[in-house]
Amino acid sequence: MAEPDNWPARMASLNQWTKRGERAPHKPLLLLYALGRLQRNEPTDVSFTEARQPVDALLQEFGPPRKTGSHYPFHHLASESDLWVVSSDQGPGSPGSNIGDLTRSNARGHLAPGFSEALSSDPAQFALVVHALLEANFPETIHQEILDGVGIDVDQMDLTSMFRPITRRRDPRFRAEVLRVYEHRCAVCGYDGQLGRETVGIEAAHVRWWAAGGPDEIDNAVALCSLHHKLLDRGVIGITPDQTVAVSEHFIGHGAVADSLVLGFSGRPLLEPQRGHPQPAVEHVEWHRSEVFRSPRRHSAVA
Numbered sequence: 001m002a003e004p005d006n007w008p009a010r011m012a013s014l015n016q017w018t019k020r021g022e023r024a025p026h027k028p029l030l031l032l033y034a035l036g037r038l039q040r041n042e043p044t045d046v047s048f049t050e051a052r053q054p055v056d057a058l059l060q061e062f063g064p065p066r067k068t069g070s071h072y073p074f075h076h077l078a079s080e081s082d083l084w085v086v087s088s089d090q091g092p093g094s095p096g097s098n099i100g101d102l103t104r105s106n107a108r109g110h111l112a113p114g115f116s117e118a119l120s121s122d123p124a125q126f127a128l129v130v131h132a133l134l135e136a137n138f139p140e141t142i143h144q145e146i147l148d149g150v151g152i153d154v155d156q157m158d159l160t161s162m163f164r165p166i167t168r169r170r171d172p173r174f175r176a177e178v179l180r181v182y183e184h185r186c187a188v189c190g191y192d193g194q195l196g197r198e199t200v201g202i203e204a205a206h207v208r209w210w211a212a213g214g215p216d217e218i219d220n221a222v223a224l225c226s227l228h229h230k231l232l233d234r235g236v237i238g239i240t241p242d243q244t245v246a247v248s249e250h251f252i253g254h255g256a257v258a259d260s261l262v263l264g265f266s267g268r269p270l271l272e273p274q275r276g277h278p279q280p281a282v283e284h285v286e287w288h289r290s291e292v293f294r295s296p297r298r299h300s301a302v303a
């Protein structure tokens, strides 16, 4: 258990994943929404009615691909932690987790005073807390989009130059190994650019997110160009059990470039790693399909 006023460590220890590894980023997204308001000096108290639409939109965009809503964290963050305080016409405490109860009783929430004071008086602490929430729940490729979504402006210098709590260490050899095994090529499009002798624009992607406990192992990895890495993490593209590329029906792109960079790969086989190395394991592929990929997949362009 983290110390009471070690705020970044407390963010990392929020209960964000179910036992079966399902994503539950509801509380972190509600906190990020509230932190955005705090940074913009908006009133600390926000009614459920006001928070509902923007938090629902965040959940839809960055949450798991299943039906979910802001009423859940609005209630549970208050009942399960002392970071978020809810009161209503019925008095202190949350009136319940269903939409009707929260709306009818004019439920209102705010960050706990000790928490919000600590962060407003110390921008570095604020940045650490935001970073801890992102790191514990989302892959790095989508951090900036979430910050834009909640309207938080974080000075990147604060994040990279300072100590931050480490709950689990990344394997520094992971990227190099993945790139070597895939011969420095994107497993979707085959892009293999170099600048001088250095690979450029190719990354080691986790299939099951690192934040979701995905291991730094070859059978949980693919080498991808920056675009296909981002699209994998956003659920635009996925991997089928027979190691072909799936493209979401929700993805739309009418131009020739979207066609050649994305739609045209639907149903195509993923590039294989070098002989003797495993392709992405079925369990990780299945996690990505149920937790990230925006089903259904398009019918493939190729036979």
Ligand SMILES: [Zn+2]
Pocket: 186, 187, 188, 189, 190, 191, 224, 225, 226, 227, 228
């Ligand atoms: Zn690519």
